[in-house]
Amino acid sequence: DTVLTQSPALAVSPGERVTISCRASESVSTGMHWYQQKPGQQPKLLIYGASNLESGVPARFSGSGSGTDFTLTIDPVEADDTATYFCQQSWNDLTFGSGTKLEIK
Amino acid sequence: QVQLKESGPGLVQPSQTLSLTCTVSGFSLSSYGVIWVRQPPGKGLEWMGVIWGNGNTNYNSALKSRLSISRDTSKSQVYLKMNSLQTEDTATYYCARIRDGTYYYFDYWGQGVMVTVSS
Numbered sequence: 422d423t424v425l426t427q428s429p430a431l432a433v434s435p436g437e438r439v440t441i442s443c444r445a446s447e448s449v450s451t452g453m454h455w456y457q458q459k460p461g462q463q464p465k466l467l468i469y470g471a472s473n474l475e476s477g478v479p480a481r482f483s484g485s486g487s488g489t490d491f492t493l494t495i496d497p498v499e500a501d502d503t504a505t506y507f508c509q510q511s512w513n514d515l516t517f518g519s520g521t522k523l524e525i526k
Numbered sequence: 527q528v529q530l531k532e533s534g535p536g537l538v539q540p541s542q543t544l545s546l547t548c549t550v551s552g553f554s555l556s557s558y559g560v561i562w563v564r565q566p567p568g569k570g571l572e573w574m575g576v577i578w579g580n581g582n583t584n585y586n587s588a589l590k591s592r593l594s595i596s597r598d599t600s601k602s603q604v605y606l607k608m609n610s611l612q613t614e615d616t617a618t619y620y621c622a623r624i625r626d627g628t629y630y631y632f633d634y635w636g637q638g639v640m641v642t643v644s645s
Contacts, residue, residue: 450629451629452628452629454629454631454632456632462637463620463635463636463637463638464571464620464632465635466631466633469629469633470629475633507570507571509571509631510629511631512629515576516573517570517571517573519570520570
């Protein structure tokens with residue numbers, strides 16, 4: 422299985438730029454997608470195909486990367502962005518990352 | 527608009543069978559696949575199985591021996607059945623619509639149903 426590795430937690434202040442990383446154990450081309458999950462809610466699709474912004478998602482969110490290294494960027498961060506962010510790949514079967522919990526100070 | 531809603535028992539006894547229903551609206555199950563994903567309390571997401579628009583299914587190898595996914599397109603419902611439940615199956619269970627093409631991802635999710643396995 423392709424393992425997706427994410428850092429467990431980050432803390433930033435409102436207005437700052439934050440990058441959340443996801444590293445795949447083998448190449449997934451651009452088949453990487455990002456979700457936001459706020460406490461008590463279901464996941465929400467943010468980015469698909471590594472860099473495509475889902476309709477209705479603020480342009481503060483962006484994604485980049487290909488192969489094994491991917492990044493979700495939020496710029497600028499707002500207090501409402503407090504959530505856990507998951508990456509997911511579908512190039513080699515299907516796996517989710519363990520999630521990065523983002524705290525806004 | 528597109529909606530998915532999970533339903534089922536909140537409490538299941540160990541060794542029993544879990545039956546969940548995902549009722550969808552705003553799209554056709556003949557045109558879109560649906561995935562079941564679960565999340566133990568405080569933990570990450572685990573995909574369980576998929577039923578595609580053509581009715582084919584794929585299962586997570588870790589659950590395959592216990593899991594069955596089916597659908598009734600006339601009722602716009604997808605079903606999950608998993609047997610031999612244990613306490614580690616306690617989780618929130620989600621269904622989500624699959625958007626597929628070059629790769630696939632999940633664009634609409636249900637609110638989830640919490641299932642506790644306990645005697």
